[in-house]
Amino acid sequence: MNVWSKKMPDVIVVGAGFAGTVVARELAEAGKHVLVVEKRNHIAGNMYDTVNEDGILIHQYGPHIFHTNNEEVAQYLDKFGKWKPYQHRVKGMIKGTEVPIPFNFYSMENLFSAQQCKILQTYLQQYFGNKHRVSILELMNCEEKVVKTLGHYIYANVFDGYTTKQWGVSNVKNIDHSVLERVPVVLGYDNRYFNDRIQQMPVDGYTALFENMLNHENIECLLRTDMDSIIKFEYDGTILLQGEVFHGIFVYTGMPDKLLQNCYGALPYRSLDLQFETIEKDSFQSVAVMNYPTSEVFTRITEFKKLTGQQKTGVTTILREYPEAFEDKPGQEAYYPIENEENHALYEKYETTLTSCWSNLYLCGRLAEYKYYNMDAVVERALALSKEILEKEVK
Ligand code: FAD
Numbered sequence: 001m002n003v004w005s006k007k008m009p010d011v012i013v014v015g016a017g018f019a020g021t022v023v024a025r026e027l028a029e030a031g032k033h034v035l036v037v038e039k040r041n042h043i044a045g046n047m048y049d050t051v052n053e054d055g056i057l058i059h060q061y062g063p064h065i066f067h068t069n070n071e072e073v074a075q076y077l078d079k080f081g082k083w084k085p086y087q088h089r090v091k092g093m094i095k096g097t098e099v100p101i102p103f104n105f106y107s108m109e110n111l112f113s114a115q116q117c118k119i120l121q122t123y124l125q126q127y128f129g130n131k132h133r134v135s136i137l138e139l140m141n142c143e144e145k146v147v148k149t150l151g152h153y154i155y156a157n158v159f160d161g162y163t164t165k166q167w168g169v170s171n172v173k174n175i176d177h178s179v180l181e182r183v184p185v186v187l188g189y190d191n192r193y194f195n196d197r198i199q200q201m202p203v204d205g206y207t208a209l210f211e212n213m214l215n216h217e218n219i220e221c222l223l224r225t226d227m228d229s230i231i232k233f234e235y236d237g238t239i240l241l242q243g244e245v246f247h248g249i250f251v252y253t254g255m256p257d258k259l260l261q262n263c264y265g266a267l268p269y270r271s272l273d274l275q276f277e278t279i280e281k282d283s284f285q286s287v288a289v290m291n292y293p294t295s296e297v298f299t300r301i302t303e304f305k306k307l308t309g310q311q312k313t314g315v316t317t318i319l320r321e322y323p324e325a326f327e328d329k330p331g332q333e334a335y336y337p338i339e340n341e342e343n344h345a346l347y348e349k350y351e352t353t354l355t356s357c358w359s360n361l362y363l364c365g366r367l368a369e370y371k372y373y374n375m376d377a378v379v380e381r382a383l384a385l386s387k388e389i390l391e392k393e394v395k
């Protein structure tokens with residue numbers, strides 16, 4: 001890793017996260033010579049995991065759990081490493097009580113009397129029948145008064161404070177509904193955070209998986225290199241690599257506004273101040289992730305040993321996530337696109353200009369496409385893009 005022969009590549013990929021790495025691997029397999037340019041000092045993008053000085057395997061950019069219903073994506077990733085089943089369980093600290101999240105019938109029993117639960121469950125069943133998962137908005141907008149009141153109660157205790165902290169908004173109207181719909185209300189006794197058919201963690205960690213993906217004779221990977229230091233975009237439609245015209249395929253997985261010096265204004269993102277702490281204890285909390293919807297400045301605490309299954313006594317490392325506006329300060333990362341109509345319109349301006357000016361440029365990934373992609377969706381998109389690029393070449 002981190003060598004470049006200085007040979008002109010067929011393909012340049014900016015970013016060694018899932019988007020860039022999958023495209024690099026697919027095009028390399030098709031015989032293309034690929035140069036991956038990554039500004040960080042490591043591969044794996046936000047999936048990067050590493051053992052800290054206390055011997056605990058941590059996820060440097062926040063907790064990452066692989067879950068999908070896309071068997072093709074899971075099978076693709078099986079080629080690069082072993083996976084172990086993992087069911088993610090989250091609790092929320094609500095009024096001093098640990099309550100399972102997504103809110104479900106167990107959560108209800110933690111907060112209401114047995115009689116109240118019986119009444120609520122009867123109403124829910126009458127209204128929603130056999131539906132197992134509903135969105136908080138469906139509950140809040142329900143015509144049935146008891147269900148609506150329950151919806152408002154859950155919103156106030158699970159969603160309101162967390163969403164305000166995470167997105168810096170004071171009103172649910174300012175946030176795209178798809179964000180809230182990521183975490184449903186479960187009408188039953190299912191405590192799992194996700195209900196996808198495949199839920200797993202890489203046995204040797206994500207970074208090892210990425211090493212295997214990038215380990216190909218046709219891939220060269222340049223770390224600690226911001227693309228700006230070796231690549232220039234000219235407004236006549238050419239791309240220069242170290243001063244020489246690059247005629248190949250250019251796949252970009254970073255922030256699109258940066259490529260055009262924020263000419264239409266900066267695309268808004270949310271960032272996180274990630275605070276790690278190692279504690280001299282076997283265990284810190286009852287689950288891998290504890291959410292704090294109604295108290296604290298941070299949104300959640302992750303305890304890594306419970307996420308990765310690492311067995312180590314005497315110490316445990318936790319992570320508190322403090323959401324903040326992305327201001328492009330040194331060391332700050334753009335983690336979340338803020339999806340709403342206004343920001344989508346701004347994104348489209350960048351996308352249109354970029355793809356019409358530079359015909360060999362492709363945008364892929366959470367930042368580059370301004371989409372709140374999960375890992376599986378990014379892999380799916382990167383596989384589809386690779387196919388599209390190769391098919392275009394044949395024509
Ligand atoms: P990234 O992983 O961000 O990769 C982009 C890469 O491009 C980075 O390495 C960056 O350094 C590099 N880059 C950018 N600009 C330049 C430049 N100018 N020059 C060189 N390099 C550049 N998804 C799940 O499925 N499950 C989860 O549990 C989950 N948890 C998450 C938790 C958090 C806190 C966050 C923020 C996201 C989570 N995700 C999760 C989403 C997941 O992280 C994304 O789907 C994934 O990171 C997208 O991959 P990517 O390649 O698009 O982006």
Ligand code: UDP
Nearest residue numbers: 101158159162163166179180182183291293
């Ligand atoms: N959310 C919430 N309370 C919770 C968990 C999630 O309000 O206890 C909302 C919040 O708006 C959050 C969104 O649901 O941003 C999506 O949550 P998810 O866990 O998918 O976020 P991620 O893991 O992507 O940070």
